[in-house]
Amino acid sequence: MKTKTIKQAISFNTSPIKVYEMIMDAEKHSAFTQSKVEMSPEVKGDFCVFDGYCHGYNIELIEGEKIVQAWHFEEDGWPEDHYSICTFHIDLENNKTKLYFEQSGIPEHKAKSLFDGWEKYYWKPMKEFIKNGGVK
Numbered sequence: 001m002k003t004k005t006i007k008q009a010i011s012f013n014t015s016p017i018k019v020y021e022m023i024m025d026a027e028k029h030s031a032f033t034q035s036k037v038e039m040s041p042e043v044k045g046d047f048c049v050f051d052g053y054c055h056g057y058n059i060e061l062i063e064g065e066k067i068v069q070a071w072h073f074e075e076d077g078w079p080e081d082h083y084s085i086c087t088f089h090i091d092l093e094n095n096k097t098k099l100y101f102e103q104s105g106i107p108e109h110k111a112k113s114l115f116d117g118w119e120k121y122y123w124k125p126m127k128e129f130i131k132n133g134g135v136k
Helices: 015-026 027-031 110-132
Strands: 002-010 046-048 052-063 065-072 084-093 096-107
Touching: 002 110, 015 027, 015 065, 015 084, 015 096, 015 110, 027 110, 096 110
Parallel strands: none
Antiparallel strands: 002 096, 046 052, 052 065, 065 084, 084 096
16 A cells, blocks of 8 residues: 655644644543543553544654554545554744644545644644633
């Protein structure tokens, strides 16, 4: 199977630890995605997001700095035993938090929809959540 990698960079008006928590804290993740979320805070721990649409496990966790996870998507044409690797690098730059995101191992025919999906279902809702005071 041919695969692709996508990369994105996003700025948030909050601290790096708050961005980390939005991804890794099940309650906060559920709040901004408006979906059921289960999230282990441990390396090798499992997660399930968007009401089961995505699931996987944690590979590396550095609080406030880095998240590496294996993600499986319930998508047509996504092999049942295949995981892509999502890396979230979180940095403080010019009083804003910069998130550098990379997802590798995406089945080639799903790269465009996932690129767009991260923006629509993660980055925009996270920014709205922060703007509306959801991050404390």
